[in-house]
Amino acid sequence: MRAARLIKLVLLLQSRPSVTAPELARQLEVSERTVARDVLALSEAGVPVYADRGRAGGYRLVGGYRTRLTGMGRREAEALFLSGVPSALRELGLADAGSAARLKVAAALLPELSDAPANAAQRFHLDAPGWWQEPGTPELLPDIATAVWDDRTLSARYRRAGGEVARELEPYGLVLKAGVWYLAARPAGASAVGGAAAGGATAGEGASTDGDPDGDQKPRPAHRVYRVDRFTDVTPGPERFVRDESFDLEAFWADRAEAFARSILRDTVVLRLSETGAGRLPYATDRAAGREAVESASDPGADGWVTVTLPVESLDVAFGQLLMLGPEAEVLEPVELRRRFADAAVRSAALYGETPEGGDGRR
Numbered sequence: 001m002r003a004a005r006l007i008k009l010v011l012l013l014q015s016r017p018s019v020t021a022p023e024l025a026r027q028l029e030v031s032e033r034t035v036a037r038d039v040l041a042l043s044e045a046g047v048p049v050y051a052d053r054g055r056a057g058g059y060r061l062v063g064g065y066r067t068r069l070t071g072m073g074r075r076e077a078e079a080l081f082l083s084g085v086p087s088a089l090r091e092l093g094l095a096d097a098g099s100a101a102r103l104k105v106a107a108a109l110l111p112e113l114s115d116a117p118a119n120a121a122q123r124f125h126l127d128a129p130g131w132w133q134e135p136g137t138p139e140l141l142p143d144i145a146t147a148v149w150d151d152r153t154l155s156a157r158y159r160r161a162g163g164e165v166a167r168e169l170e171p172y173g174l175v176l177k178a179g180v181w182y183l184a185a186r187p188a189g190a191s192a193v194g195g196a197a198a199g200g201a202t203a204g205e206g207a208s209t210d211g212d213p214d215g216d217q218k219p220r221p222a223h224r225v226y227r228v229d230r231f232t233d234v235t236p237g238p239e240r241f242v243r244d245e246s247f248d249l250e251a252f253w254a255d256r257a258e259a260f261a262r263s264i265l266r267d268t269v270v271l272r273l274s275e276t277g278a279g280r281l282p283y284a285t286d287r288a289a290g291r292e293a294v295e296s297a298s299d300p301g302a303d304g305w306v307t308v309t310l311p312v313e314s315l316d317v318a319f320g321q322l323l324m325l326g327p328e329a330e331v332l333e334p335v336e337l338r339r340r341f342a343d344a345a346v347r348s349a350a351l352y353g354e355t356p357e358g359g360d361g362r363r
Helices: 002-015 021-028 032-044 074-082 086-091 095-108 116-123 141-150 249-263 275-284 287-295 315-328 335-352
Strands: 049-052 058-061 152-160 163-177 180-187 224-227 231-240 267-273 306-312 329-333
Touching (some): 002 021, 002 032, 021 032, 032 049, 141 152, 141 163, 163 249, 267 275, 275 315, 287 306, 306 315, 315 329, 315 335, 329 335
Antiparallel strands (some): 152 163, 152 231, 163 180, 267 329
């Protein structure tokens, strides 16, 4: 365990001019004190690790030291071949490049690891689109991907509710979510100052993932999200933009996805839930909203039931979702939704009531 960590530590130091102790601790998933002990162990073993003091300090290798501990083990080789997403590479126009890269890596493997690519392919497959969705590749995706790779501005036309709009964009990254491609971009020449932080936007700053503007009177985030299949025309420009290196695509998407999920929960309902109903609620409704509702529920009554307030997309959606809980949930508010459940209960009782012997199951 420690030997593998020491090897990883050397490789991390080899990959950069200098690495701080907090960054090494994060990468190695250990404490900074453990990092210091590991660095000392490497020094005693003859690895020339030098510590730079001060606020901007860190650890670095001296004299261009390079380790030859770069051979991959079986698990590492199999994980490498799992990391590619063939369907996504095809849609991005990178199928040939991906295939060539896999062949080069396969050729470099030790003979005893030559079956790693086949092992990975036989055991795992990623099918990105959701069920009952026709997978489709946006026609303009390869052009957009090229602009993302080259940091080139995009002149684009984008389809939204009010019609098509023209946009000059700096394309930062692409995200594939449930078979749908999204582009994270910001207006060409925009500054992050005054908008959202580079890590993402707040829920009140354009949480919608369709990239539609919020109106000129509202603050806009520096980066926005656009559905790739809504672009009707894109032209990569001749100029490269200066990328904000602090932009974190993964963090940005996580923040934006959470903000979008919360933005569509516009109504609330009050429920009584049995212990079983409380356990099932996150799986019948928005998972995060359901968990938070249960966690903030009232203390159980004498019958073990709890009262929760649940954010929902709409009363119609809530009706369909909460029907899945059956007799494990009672709607208290709003009154109109409670009446719908009462009517559904009466009709269900009529269908499933006692039937005469030899009957057909209906009254």
